Amino acid sequence: MAVSLAKNTVIPEALIMKIYRTIAELQGALQQVRKQSQLVGLVPTMGNLHAGHLALVRQAMAECDVVLTSIFVNPTQFGPNEDLASYPRTFEADCSALTELACHGIFYPSVEEIYPQGPMLDTRVSVPALSSKLCGSSRPGHFDGVCTVVNKLLNICQPNRAYFGEKDFQQLTIIKHMVSDLNMSTRIISVPTQRADNGLALSSRNNYLSEAQKQQATVIHAALQQTAMALAASEPDIEQLEATAKSLISEAGLAVDYFSICHPETLDGAQKKDRSYRILAAAYLGKIRLIDNLALNLPA
Numbered sequence: 001m002a003v004s005l006a007k008n009t010v011i012p013e014a015l016i017m018k019i020y021r022t023i024a025e026l027q028g029a030l031q032q033v034r035k036q037s038q039l040v041g042l043v044p045t046m047g048n049l050h051a052g053h054l055a056l057v058r059q060a061m062a063e064c065d066v067v068l069t070s071i072f073v074n075p076t077q078f079g080p081n082e083d084l085a086s087y088p089r090t091f092e093a094d095c096s097a098l099t100e101l102a103c104h105g106i107f108y109p110s111v112e113e114i115y116p117q118g119p120m121l122d123t124r125v126s127v128p129a130l131s132s133k134l135c136g137s138s139r140p141g142h143f144d145g146v147c148t149v150v151n152k153l154l155n156i157c158q159p160n161r162a163y164f165g166e167k168d169f170q171q172l173t174i175i176k177h178m179v180s181d182l183n184m185s186t187r188i189i190s191v192p193t194q195r196a197d198n199g200l201a202l203s204s205r206n207n208y209l210s211e212a213q214k215q216q217a218t219v220i221h222a223a224l225q226q227t228a229m230a231l232a233a234s235e236p237d238i239e240q241l242e243a244t245a246k247s248l249i250s251e252a253g254l255a256v257d258y259f260s261i262c263h264p265e266t267l268d269g270a271q272k273k274d275r276s277y278r279i280l281a282a283a284y285l286g287k288i289r290l291i292d293n294l295a296l297n298l299p300a
């Protein structure tokens with residue numbers, strides 16, 4: 001039996017609201033979908049879904065015939081002193097949220113399914129230059145873990161499109177680079193950052209913050225906005241603007257990791273003559289590391 005959707009596509013019953021725990025099961029179902037030339041979208045996540053993830057799923061649902069969300073807390077992207085063990089795992093709530101959106105399938109593999117030889121693989125995928133700066137300086141190896149698992153997920157699911165949030169802008173840039181350099185056929189789609197009413201970028205790590213800390217953390221977005229306005233208003237002194245933003249964040253009680261005004265593609269430090277910028281920031285509130293970024297495009 002099959003079900004017809006409004007867009008006149010027919011989803012095989014095997015793919016409706018199913019949870020796939022193995023690669024073989026998932027690939028069996030996807031084979032049926034491909035026979036019908038349907039457009040497959042993948043939303044890779046580590047679970048603990050919030051409105052930011054759900055915006056990715058919504059966009060994928062609007063653009064693709066069949067949408068899969070993967071939920072996998074990837075051990076290879078966590079450093080030895082990071083929060084792998086305590087990373088929030090909320091599978092049942094995630095399933096309810098995805099069911100409500102009518103997402104077609106959830107890929108929920110175990111660590112052994114993805115890394116049968118253990119996470120210390122012989123093969124790693126790396127985009128070294130882009131991965132060593134900004135977040136990469138304080139999280140060595142993090143983006144190699146991300147690239148390796150995203151590569152595996154794209155190979156396993158072979159989606160036509162894969163959706164990533166702009167909140168992790170360095171991750172998004174690195175993944176686009178990897179997909180282009182390795183001639184992978186999946187189109188990478190970026191989706192704008194979702195924010196709370198007070199401006200705080202939505203993140204699973206916000207769950208670690210008290211209500212007062214969530215308010216305190218809004219200084220990161222405020223500093224990004226203030227910097228964007230200053231960049232737009234005058235002949236910029238980039239280093240001065242970065243220093244001012246860092247002071248603002250520190251005065252609010254956060255420890256700044258970096259605040260950088262960058263070229264939006266290379267993520268190198270911006271030049272005075274640039275008209276497009278990506279401003280990226282990371283700061284610690286207690287032990288919690290928060291990141292955010294903002295685009296600024298000035299008329300040529």
Ligand code: PAF
Pocket residue numbers: 044045046072074077146149150168171
């Ligand atoms: O952004 C994330 O949640 C993760 O880094 C990703 C892309 C799912 C890879 O594990």
